[in-house]
Amino acid sequence: MTSEDDAPRLTLPPGVRFAAVGAEFIRGIAAATGIEARLAERMALIAEEVLAASPATAVAVTLALRDRRHAVRLDVVFASAELDLAGLDQSRDRDVEDAAGVGLYLAARLADHLTTEPAGRGGLRLGFDLARAYPARAVPAPPDGLGMPVGTPVDPDDATLALLVDWAEAKGAGGPAFRTAARVLDQRAAGDLFARVALDARRRPVGGLFWQPFGRRLMALAGPALLLPEGPARKALVEALLDSALAGLVRGTVQGLVVLEAAPGMKRAxxxxxxxxxxxxxxxxxxxxxxxxxxxGITWVAPELRDWVAGMVRRLALGRDIEASPPPARASGAAMAAETDRAAGRVTLRPLLAAADAAEVAEANVALFRGQGFSQMRALLDLGRPEHAGFAQGLLRAGLAPAALIPDAAGDLLLLAATA
Amino acid sequence: MNGFALDRLVPAHVRAFEAYVPSPPDDVLRRRFGIAHLHRLNNNENPLGPPAACREILARWDPRDAALYPQGDGWHLRRALAARFGLDAEQVILGNGANEVIAFVIKAFCEPGDNIVTADRTFAVYEWLASFSGVAPRLVPLRDDGFDDAALLRAIDARTRLLFLCNPNNPTGSWWDHARLARFLDAVDGRCIVVADEAYAEFAEDPDFPDSFALMARHPNLVVFRTFSKMWGLAGLRIGWMAAAPEVAATVRKTSISYSVNLLALEAARAAVWDVEHIAATRAHVGAARARLGALAGRLGLKMVGAIGNFAMLHLPVADTVVHRRLMARGVMARAMTSFRYPGWLRVSFGSDEAMEAFAGALEVVLAEA
Structure with missing residues (x-):
């Protein structure tokens, strides 16, 4: 696995002339680091398409490939953020004459996950992730007679974590995060998953709680996976797991825990x-x-959402200056990224690039994914970023409604949702 | 300029550290939470303010003196403190609040790769200052809400330079008596510097509370912190101090910042040393407030913790961070303790009678709504 700092990287001029060089660099790094050919070829194509579509205003484009175990990640860093990358939005109409737009579209479609964030000194970073596949395998059932938890829950070693996931999978406990032990171990090794596991006197796992990054400063909590039968010990186990997770997370960068799908046993109070x-x-x-x-803090909202947000701010007793967002600087070129879960029929949209056509782009994205058969539509807007507000109008027009306001003083997250 | 890559210049331990963000000023909080008044019960301030002699100094201060530097190392104040505690003035070092003194000590004794030992649930600044200095904080769990001497001793290793003992402990109010601290110092046997942070020592009325200055004579590895922010009501002026054996103090002086304590703080603190009437009045207020809070806790069925200090903690049936916000919306600011690794607890400073009444009323409403 390569860390953030030692990932091999190559900086090239933008444009089609160096696209093949970039693609070969990705293939070479993939071969040298043992990334399987199927993922390497997809990443090389993404790099080639993005480089070819990069306008001269990008100044310089840096490619970096990282093996993050459960996923391979290609970072494309532009020295300037003043770029037209609207082609990344999958909902845009394609003009076959617009090679750059088609290239970006292909790159976005090839990726399992696409993110954008500011890079240093006014640049822009695009992150393309390809998930690894894990073969299905039979999992062992937990033994009868697991004992009472002993001591405080621990950050488990790999063998204990794998055993917990296997047993949770066999019992159907904990929810989707507690499936496929090999993937969970890889997620943890990559810093994308954290765990606390309670052990019995024989050091066997009896329950666990996971958390994973969610937005800028939050974590999504998954579980608990409980292997003990109903009763007082199980209740105490839930409490101990949460206390241990909280103790491990405080005094760091994480501001809060979100639970989108609570597993049975989570203590609501x-x-x-x-x-x-x-x-x-x-x-x-x-x-x-x-x-x-x-x-x-300040929360930036579109006029259509002001009453709903103000109501939630009152209900949750949040201290917020609710401000109308200023119009975006860009006239056009808004784009959204889509994270799809085909098994669940769910797509989650996030703003990628803001512009004055954000509402139309948002509406088109919802229509696109509905047309592809997705039944659960979600969108996540960061209300700490004024430019995100522009997407709200289109999402509302497309039938999404505000579902939750997840508090963060540096930028509340607004979750919108709709079902078909 | 093309060669400026900030990340390359920032040490990993600084990159990894999340900056502390203080709460905004009261006017901003009042606007955001839609309240007319805010009672602050979150910082363990003294509602009686500074002693009368300090007030007099502040009242007659000539604003033209703001143009002058203060004396660089608190010459007069160090002598006043030394005389009060039977020390030599060279054993006393002043800082811009006790937090700065913590930084002096870490800089004097630690280098990246070393560690400090302290408790997991205590004043956070030891852990923070160590972390962003590249020094590993070894956090030992409290036992029965107090520092666990046996576990602290086990945590000391060859790279341990400092051990921070918050006595009385913030936020639990638990404390070690003189005999226990003496036994602990015997067991440490000079392997590291032991810092007894006695920010709340003046609130301790029990005669068994340690005479740390006396222990220092037998244990030159003992450093004692005190502050003028709590009992003495000078939190806004930022002044704290430490005392140590002469050779230890001489070492810390190398990393201390001269001129960091301002004119007013030096003069006001000197006037405060050692106003026993002020101590008596503050202790009386704290005692009455603790009794009233205890009665409230009993009425609401809440566990209360806190034996010494101008604060206590209450265990809530719901998340402390939610109660914190809902109290804010009713004009009362207490401290949510999840970030102190006490999830579900709220720390309340013993403020003015009016503030304590506002807190009691607001808490009853908030818990009834929960």
């Missing part, structure tokens, strides 16, 4: 309900637990 997500049963609560005091 330790959280607050910050909204509801629609589901086949009529909806389920979105839970939140702040780790730090919320000193208040």
């Amino acid at each position: 330790d959280f607050e309900v910050v909204g509801h997500l629609p589901d086949a049963q009529g909806g389920h609560p979105v839970l939140f637990r702040a780790l730090e005091e919320d000193p208040g």
Whole structure:
């Protein structure tokens, strides 16, 4: 695995002339680091398409390939953020004469996950992730007679974590995060998953809680996976797992924990309900637990959402200056990234690039993915970033409704959702 | 300029550290939370303010003196403190609040790769200052809400340079008596510097509370911190101090910052040394406030912790961070303790009677709504 700092990188001029050089660099690094050919070829194509589509205003384009175990990541860093990358938006109409737009579209379609963030000195970083596949295998069932938890939950070694996941999978406990031990181990090794596991006197796992990055300063909590039968010991186990997770997370960068799909056993009193997500049963609560005091902040909202956000701010007793967002600097070229979960029929949209056509782009994205058969539509807007507000109008027009306000003084997250 | 790559210049331990963000000023908080008044019960301040002699100094201060540098190392104040505690003035070092003194000590004794030992649930600044100095904080779990001497001893290794003992402990108010501290110092046997942070020592009325200055004579590895922010009501002027054996103090002086304590703080603190009437009045206020808070806790069925200090903690049936916000919306600011690794607890400073009444009323409403 390569870390953030030692990943091989190559800086090239933008444009089609050096696209093949970039692609060969990716293939070479993949071969040298043991990345399988299937993923290497997709990454090389992404690099080639993005380089070819990069306008001269990009000045310089840097490629870096990282093996993150459960995923391979290609970072494309532009020295300037003043770029037209609207082609990355999958909903845009394609003009076959617009080679750059088609190239970016292909790159976005090839990736499993696409993100954008500011890079140093006014640049822009695009992150393309390709997920590794893990073969299905039979999992062993937990033994009868697991004992009471002993001591405080631990950050487990790999063998213990794998055993917990296997046993949780066999029991159907904990939810989707507690499936496929090899993937979970790889996620943890890459810094994308964290765990606390309670052990019995024989050092066997009896329950666990996971958390994974969610937005800029939050973590999404998954679980608990509980292997003990109903009773007081199981209740105490839930409490101990959460306390241990909180103790491990405080005094760091994480401001709060979000629970989008609570597994059975999660103690609701330790959280607050910050909204509801629609589901086949009529909806389920979105839970939140702040780790730090919320000193208040600014929340930027579109006019259509002002009343809803103000109502939530009152209900949650948040200290917020609610401000109308200024118009974006760019006239056009807005783009959204889509994270798809085909098994669940769910797509989650996030703003990628803001512009005055954000509303139309958002509406088109919802239509595109509905047309592809996705039944659960979600969108996540960062209300700490004024430019995100522009997407709200289109999302509302497309039938999404505000579902939850996840508090963060540096930028509340607004979760919008709709079901088909 | 093309060669400026900030990350290359920043040490990894600084890159990894999340900056502390203080709460905004009261006017901003009042606007954001839509309240007319804010009672601050979050910083363990003294509602009685500074002693009368300090007030007099502040009242007659000539603003033209703001143009002058202060004396560089608190010459007069160090002598006043030394005389009060039977020390030599060279054993006393002043800082811009006790936090700065913590930094002096870490800089004097630690280098990257060393470690400090302290508790997991205590004043956070030891851990923070060590972390962003490249020094590993070894955090030992409290036992029964107090520092665990046996576990602290086990945590000391060859790279341990400092051990921070918050006595009385913030936030639990637990404390070690003289005999226990003496036994602990015997067991440490000079392997590291032991810092007894006695920010709340003046609130301790029990005669068994350590006479740390006396212990210092037998244990030259003992450093004692004190502050003028709590009992003495000078938090806004930022002044704290430490005392140590002469050779230890001489070492810390190398890393201390001269001129960092301002004129007003030096003069006001000197006037405060050692106003026993002020101590008595503050202790009386704290005692009454603790009794009233205890009664409130009993009425609401909440566990209360806190034996010494101008604060106590309450265990809530719901998340402390939620209660913190809901109290804010009712004009009361207490301290949510999840970040102190006490999830579900709220620390309340013993403020003015009016503030304590506002807190009691607001807490009852908030818990009833929960």
